[in-house]
Amino acid sequence: MPTDSQTLLLLFPEISLVCMAAVIFVGGTFGNNRRGWSFYALAAYGVAAFALWRSADAWSGGAAAYMPSGPFAVDIMGYSLRWLALATGVVLTLLAARQAPKQLASEFLGGLMLVVVGVMLVCSANELTMVFLGLELVSVPTYMLLFLGRNDRATAEATIKYFFLSILASAFLLYGMSFLYGLTGSTSLPEIRASLAAAHEIPALNVAQQPLLQATLVLLLVGLGFKIAAAPFHFYAPDVYQGATNLTAGLLATAPKIAGIAVLIRLVVAAFPPDDFIWQLFMTLAILSMTIGNVCALWQNNIRRLMAYSSIAHSGYMLIGLAVAAAANSLLAEETSVANLQAANLQAAGIAATLFYLTVYVFASLGVFAACSLLAEKERGFENISDLSGLAKSKPWAAGAIAVFMFSLAGIPPLAGFWGKLSLMTESLNVALPFNGSTLATAFCVLAVVGMLNAAIAAGYYLRVIAVMFFQPPTGHAEPSVHTEPVGGWLTGAAVGLCTVAVLGIGLAPQMAAEQSSRSEDGVRVFVTTHATQPAANLATLEIRGAAEPEVTQQAASK
């Protein structure tokens, strides 16, 4: 166990960010200079990024450095996702430098920083209390930021909707956690895992705990499904995104999603004993989210409503990877050594694919909202896709950037989104690989087919945006339109640029991602040989690096 000073060093990024946020809050009452505080916030993120970079060895040291007890898991997944959270914070702060309300700029920037800290804490939380507190640290400032975004009725309505539904979701999550605590008598995830696995080995106990575990899983998924906006818990998303600004919509599309996926991986995939019900539930949610999100997005005219449905659909894609990991967990329980090895690889690969997809989605989605801010930073912003017509002529750079993000979200080959979708579909088919007509194989075949069909449907509305920008003449605009207004400042431009670099970088250098995933599979394989006898307590899933690219996010965070 690390001593206190080591723990403090590991948590230095979070601690420094909280202190800086406090300084921003209080300092803002003495002088509320939006630009000044934005640069201060960027410097704070720089300090945190430096500290995170310095502590890289402790986080990625492999099994030796892994701290199995205590409220924080010191592992590579937490490390990579913290970089992602920092990068998100930097991009959003760059946008806020021009868009935060002038009178309350410091409150806005400080709140944003606390959200980032919340995401960072959740990503490495290894204890139920820590998970819940971290998620609340994400939610509570989000309510405030949503309300500060703009000053009209739609924003107030969006804030109230999000506030009440978020509280309801938190209540469900807490209820599920209380069941988990009741079953195992511990709030520590490793202890929960060990306790559940031990009970799983005894048939009588297993029969007794299975219905309760399934109820727990459903409750947890209601709470976390709200955070990642998965169907059928998605109903708030379109209205709230529409009422938000481009900046706060970008926040909603990324921060809760990173946190929710991290918790899903740690809590559900890694802590629950193998049970067919888990992958069935994940698969149902994945299919529902993908289909509802993509089909509803087809007839949206409002750009933020479209992005809301797009974010719902992408949650569905990410759930594919989790379904794969959960199914691999079930396969592991069959206990034949060859299948065991394969299934362990699958489990790692499923989670890696989800994390990779999450990274890709975060940058592409943030990029779209950043580019929208670039076009219209005035109060109202532009609302409809038809407003973009002819943008390729009047503002070719902005149109090009939006096109890159849309292509990536749609999954067109040279860009990052393609590799994300490819890895998810590959893993889904890998589960089904024996094609032996079992329920599991058939189900995952269907899942892959539905996923591909959905990618085609999604291309319909992503490409429509591009078609409007590039092939339609600018007609019927009321003045002022996106064509006559000047573009937002260089800070907003820098945010768009960062996202573009990330999307292009991950897209053009997929071999990095391939190396990362093979490395993680190696790590898992070493682990499986020693722990093959206790498949349920497979700690290996937490050891994997995922395909999140620290190199790319490092660039983003240090700028």
Next chain:
Amino acid sequence: MDSAFYPAFLFVGCALGLACLMYGMGRVMGPRRAGRVKEMPYESGMDPINDARRRFDVRFHLVAIAFLLFDVELLFLYPWAVASRNPEGIDRAVAATQTAAGAMRGATDFSRLLVFGEVMVFIALLALGLVYAWRKGVFQWR
């Protein structure tokens, strides 16, 4: 019945008795001059029967939040104060962990300092909240 519950019953009885005593004494000894306003249920100075959507002063919320600030502080400080210098509390847990980790003697003192320092940080953060509220003019009842 478990005799452990007797103190609880005693407590309930005393509470009931005290309430009855105070209420009865007020009824017997107090002057009674009823008026329309005096008969009204107490709602912090607001009209109790009204539209629920009526606007009311945001200062109520501000005062409530400022109150919470200090209430939570006390709530947190009491258990800390009891546990931190208690030989059975944090001190012992810290010492046990340090001994298990094979740390030197001074390490326990450092951990003690840390436990103290953490609460000081907590109080400092709350004080910052107070400064923030002050600067924002929460305590000026204009």
